[in-house]
Amino acid sequence: MEQLLSQLNEQQREAVVNTEGPLLILAGAGSGKTRVIAYRIAFLICEKGVPPWNILAVTFTNKSAQEMRTRVQRLLQGQELSSAPWVSTFHSLCVRILRQDIEQLKESYSRTFTIYDQDDSLRLIKNAVKDLGYDDKHLGARSVQSAISSAKNRGEDVEAFAARADYVDERRAAIARVYKTYEERLHANNALDFDDLMIKTVRLLRNAPEVRDKYNRKFRYILVDEYQDTNSLQFALVSLLTQQQQNICVVGDEDQSIYKWRGADITNILNFEKHFPNSKIIRLEQNYRSTQTILDVAGAVVKRNTERKGKNLWTSNPPGERVRYYQAFDAEAEARFVASKIREHRNEQPNIRAAVLYRTNSQSRVFEEAMRRAGLPYNIVGGFSFYERQEVRDIIAYLKLALNPTDSIALQRVINSPPRGIGKQTLEEIDRRARDFGLSIWETIALVIEKPDGLSPRAVAALKNFRTIIYHLAELAGAPLPRGTGVRGPRRGSPAGVLDPPVGDAQGAFNSESFASPDEHAQDAHATLAQVAHVTLSDSPVSDVVKAAILDTGYEIALKSEKTDEADARLENLQELVNAAVDYDEQGVEGLREFIDHSALSSDTDQYKSEVPVTLLTAHSAKGLEFPLVFIVGLEDGLFPHSRSATDPAELEEERRLCYVAITRAEKYLYVTHAMKRRVYGEELASEPSQFLNEMPLEMIEDLTMGKSWLSFARGSTTIDYPQDEPHKEKRKYMGKTYDSVDSIAEFFKLRGQQMGNTRGSSPPIVTKSAPRRSPGAPPLAHPQDEGGTSDFVPGSYVRHAKYGRGLVLRREGVGDSTKLTVSFPGHGQKKLVQKYANLESA
């Protein structure tokens, strides 16, 4: 341990050895935060003799949890440990607690509850919107989902939400009714959505003193990573868990707070000392990751934020090279540039790892393509994960059904996939009857099989077939379902663990008939966590059940008979799913349930290989990672910063922090690029450089663009700093001929025309050399061709609308009569208007 401690600097060491009482570690980017947490855990175990199971470390993503586990493991190598410390995400921690104790909540949820991911929850909301008779045009399921989610995260239940929805606000009242139905149906399905996982856990700990006490005694030392991103529920959870011992250590950095949109509450970290009296604060300000230049650039950008305490991040690393800049013609050219630079770097340093950071996942496609073309193996983080693929979700749905057939979302998903003759008509009829009798769909199927009442024999046969498949899977899983109309589940079965494996008969699962009815078995609601984790009663491995879900359902045959490349790829994915299941082969229902939980809670592919030359990811998912070579791409106005943040200064600051996070991922080399035009929704749009580029010290940037670029214009003029709070007054001064991307495109064509000896073609007007720089974000001048009258309505200018009043033009699309403007009106939100009909005047 002595030797371990000597590898840390003074502040880091302080952070490690101060194990007792509340501790706030303010850790700047690259200051060795993960290292400190790992050492701290090792220190607690080795030096303080704390048993590993008394330690809990919570992170936000699976990726960082995994990283943490590996680090701790490496430090403790050689140590014989009886168990590992709990390192988990907030959500998986909640799942583990709820799987154990949710019945103490007395809300008639059973421990066999199903987790609904965002997609499942969206389906449920869609159904609810439809069944309540609302027009899904007016009440988009997605926006309802986000309204409900943020209500939940504010701690507003249905009643509170409805109370705030007075009769004036019809839309809100409608959402309130959907919210109510949604909650009822979640409950009827014995299902919890992501937000519920937090909510129910907090409620459980609040309302059940004995449960709270149990976990307080269990988790004697708690660490929370990325504390600046915690929301009020997560704060409540942490407070409840540390009520008794107060050994709470949180690590965070206000400059890296990028999840306010998801309810993160920065005051959690700012008021830590108030929440936890007698707390210590330690600052980690030495950066070990980046060159001085990269750090300076990052600092210059984030300095523009006003909502900030500020800190003194320094490094003893060499200055390194300048940041490199490239202005690409379009998104494809940008990707080609990045790929070729990565190859150049790898020629110099064969094993250098590169990352491409973009604002939105939709940008990843071009880069994938370019990497493939350049023969660079790449790894893509986020986007559609493995578990989000249709075929994988289908098989998971079968598995969910085997454990909980009342899960109507899973049932609807697979009842007819692969096609087995249960069509829309049949489903609607069943749905109607289910509602009439107040039964779940599964229960109704049983009813219909006995009393078809007008349903075609063919449909009944198909339903029977489907039911047999589920019966079979349930038996194989070691959780046999009662035959006939008898139904169990949270609503009628005994609440405790009816779905749990039969105790004391290892053969049970294989002998399907003998377990047609569930055995009575002792259920200790207060079983210890260890007991739950090691229930190994049924003999069938998880992978066998997964295989059965692929084969016995006819899924494989259906795919094989398709004989398309796509079907083959799907089959391969399913093989991959079986492989994943092999890892979970600790047998039995608990193993299967854990497997399913994992699939719901892992959004990013965890088999992310760090040795791969190139990693493609969003700036958000890059947080916590570092790469010697980093490309920040798409630095364009409206993209990064994103246009959705244009109207709110606080949101713009969050975008800036995101940019800060992106820059500080780089160790040695940083490239920043933008394209002059880009396709958005299939439409080609000219794009302006990001204001964040302008906030970087220009002398620290090297221009790699062939010919003229935005940067060369920017350099040609004196830098004008306008005060943060009053940008508009200053900006309006620059009304001379300015840079904009149309001119740059003109420049590009001219240049290319010269290179190719081609002087023909209608070159747009060329920009004058002496052009002063326009500060990005300022109103660009009208293009020469639309001079007069309407030419003022360009992005950045203000207009007046008869109904909405004064608004800011954000985007302009199309030409002539079809010109559309996206305008943001304070109090009315963004509107898309056809310029010809909108009767706008400039304001």
Add this chain to the structure above:
DNA sequence: TAAAGAAAGTTTTTT
């Protein structure tokens, strides 16, 4: 009922 074709919505970031 299922497959094929047409229309509409989509993209901010994530557990």
Add this chain to the structure above:
DNA sequence: ACTTTCTTTA
């Protein structure tokens, strides 16, 4: 541009 959902047709 791409994907999901609605509509038509075999």
